[in-house]
């Protein structure tokens with residue numbers, strides 16, 4: 561047995577309150593193998609003045625075990641901009657860590673697995689944006705945060721799933737007749753339905769590989785099998801899927817909806833860990849889980865977090881000039897979202 565990672569009395573004591581919350585999610589045997597990592601990460605975090613930011617799609621052991629701040633992309637960006645910690649460990653995907661670095665260039669930002677990417681961020685590069693700007697002059701470029709720093713640097717204002725509608729509406733109020741909303745085609749089409757006052761130009765090659773898998777038939781089947789179910793979808797789902805649902809919003813907006821309204825039964829049309837995290841905190845909620853796994857989010861694990869923190873591996877660097885330009889578009893979003 562590896563004594564470095566033994567489930568000692570000290571580990572059991574320090575982690576028992578976390579296991580109390582997660583015992584419906586994990587077996588005792590699995591917990592005993594993971595708790596020593598949680599214990600070590602939490603101690604090391606304090607020693608190094610580090611903070612762990614975790615997205616809502618992280619697994620419950622990370623979400624409840626080691627994260628200091630959890631939330632959707634907007635919340636994580638807001639927190640990265642104001643933390644006093646010297647080190648940020650980003651438990652999420654690469655663009656999230658890059659956004660933290662852009663907002664806090666003086667801090668050291670690490671991602672526990674450099675290969676945790678995103679199909680949306682992969683779908684577009686800075687050259688593509690330059691070409692779009694030539695094709696549509698005098699058109700504001702609104703870019704989803706799920707993009708690289710190079711793409712953000714070519715952008716007027718970023719958005720997330722929680723503020724995209726508001727940002728596009730504000731641009732319409734400012735007198736703009738059209739807007740480029742890239743790269744998620746489905747998010748843009750869903751926003752366009754709510755903003756008929758402005759023409760929304762989309763990028764047809766960008767889709768989330770997780771949310772694009774849901775179909776209207778999936779939603780109809782959930783309704784058929786579950787009387788009185790309230791169905792919530794992430795706006796990265798195709799518009800015909802969102803049309804079949806009762807509510808659409810960012811990951812945190814979905815969580816807020818079910819925790820406040822407490823429907824008899826709810827189905828979250830999004831990534832699997834969302835429901836697991838909500839279920840752990842709200843054992844009385846009845847959640848149907850027709851979820852899909854994000855293979856990138858799932859690359860982040862407790863052993864990789866410990867390695868990154870201990871050995872300082874997976875550090876994020878962004879070219880200074882790119883970071884300055886990219887920061888303007890993220891700051892513009894944060895300003896508009898206040």
Ligand code: 13P
Pocket residue numbers: 616631632633634706720721722768794796809810811812
């Ligand atoms: P949220 O900003 O809603 O958390 O979404 C991020 C994401 O990657 C969803 O797939």
Ligand code: SF4
Pocket residue numbers: 653677678679680706768769770771796831854855856857
């Ligand atoms: Fe990207 Fe989709 Fe994974 Fe979110 S769920 S990180 S949009 S691939």
